[in-house]
Amino acid sequence: MTVEGLTKIIDCSALTMPDPEAEVTGAYIGDLLSWVMGRASEGDAWITIMSNVNTVAVATLTGVSCIILAEGVTLDDEVLSTAKNKGVNVLSTVMSAYDCAVALNGVLR
Amino acid sequence: MSEELIFRFNVDGDDFTSAGQASVQVKKNLRQLGIDAETIRRVSVAMYEGEINMVIHAGGGVAEVRVTDEYIEIVLDDHGPGIKNIEEAMKAGFSTAPDTIRSLGFGAGMGLPNMKRYTDEMHITSTVGVGTKIVMRVNI
Numbered sequence: 001m002t003v004e005g006l007t008k009i010i011d012c013s014a015l016t017m018p019d020p021e022a023e024v025t026g027a028y029i030g031d032l033l034s035w036v037m038g039r040a041s042e043g044d045a046w047i048t049i050m051s052n053v054n055t056v057a058v059a060t061l062t063g064v065s066c067i068i069l070a071e072g073v074t075l076d077d078e079v080l081s082t083a084k085n086k087g088v089n090v091l092s093t094v095m096s097a098y099d100c101a102v103a104l105n106g107v108l109r
Numbered sequence: 110m111s112e113e114l115i116f117r118f119n120v121d122g123d124d125f126t127s128a129g130q131a132s133v134q135v136k137k138n139l140r141q142l143g144i145d146a147e148t149i150r151r152v153s154v155a156m157y158e159g160e161i162n163m164v165i166h167a168g169g170g171v172a173e174v175r176v177t178d179e180y181i182e183i184v185l186d187d188h189g190p191g192i193k194n195i196e197e198a199m200k201a202g203f204s205t206a207p208d209t210i211r212s213l214g215f216g217a218g219m220g221l222p223n224m225k226r227y228t229d230e231m232h233i234t235s236t237v238g239v240g241t242k243i244v245m246r247v248n249i
Contacts, residue, residue: 034161034219037154038226042146050214054161057129061136061153063146086133 001107003066003089006045010103012068012093015075016084022065027104029097033058040064045104047097053079059088066090070097114142114176120160122169125213131172132157142176144249151247152181155227158220159185159243165210166190167241180229183245191237199225 004020007013025043030036031050040046042063048055051073059067066089069075074092075083083090093100116138118131136153144152156172163170167189175182192198199221206216225231228245235241 031214032217032219033214034158034217034223037157038219038223042150052213053126054129054213054215057133057157060133061129061150061157063150 007091009107011095012091015090015092016080017089018084018087019089022089024065027101029101037062047100049073051075053082056083056086056088060086068093068100070095070100116174118172120163120169120172122164125164128161128164129157132160135174148247148249151227155224155245156183158224161215162220163187165206180246180248185243188240191239191241192235193237195233
């Protein structure tokens with residue numbers, strides 16, 4: 001499933017999608033950036049409510065396929081343009097992290 | 110690669126939001142050198158943690174990455190307050206980071222343990238009031 005495919009199936013919208021063909025291979029939920037950096041796998045959709053510029057850096061370094069901001073969290077313009085420049089896909093959903101993971105589980109298996 | 114390559118970065122201690130620039134650049138450089146993806150991931154995650162530490166605790170510093178045929182070495186050098194008790198600092202969950210840093214998603218006491226976890230060798234030398242030097246190696 002590509003990130004673009006994901007946006008068509010689960011209830012979310014793309015805030016920026018510079019790499020729509022990135023393959024989503026799993027999911028990880030976390031807000032502590034060091035924890036996420038140690039545990040998230042390449043290709044994961046990373047569900048979080050943390051939306052500062054460091055979130056984008058962690059996404060770049062771990063190679064996650066996209067960030068999904070849960071609970072309706074959005075990005076400010078500066079962070080958004082950083083994500084765009086770094087090629088990091090950022091989606092936003094009104095779902096809770098749990099509901100989002102459940103939805104992902106339905107489409108990834 | 111017959112000669113070793115060295116990348117050197119000044120880590121700006123004033124700007125927490127730009128922390129990570131050196132790690133992202135190293136990731137790019139290593140990719141251009143054809144280093145395998147898992148090695149790049151380990152190096153860049155370990156270096157990012159170190160970079161963040163230098164910004165949070167030490168007011169910045171210098172990061173140097175050496176690439177040889179056998180390993181990639183990351184040397185982080187700062188003139189911050191130093192680490193009082195290295196053994197304690199290495200424990201997962203131990204942190205002296207202020208609340209402002211926690212609200213940005215750091216300060217969970219995972220930095221040093223992550224650096225150790227992602228590297229094959231890690232040595233810390235630190236003197237209170239003088240600074241800290243961390244040398245990490247990831248074997249290729």
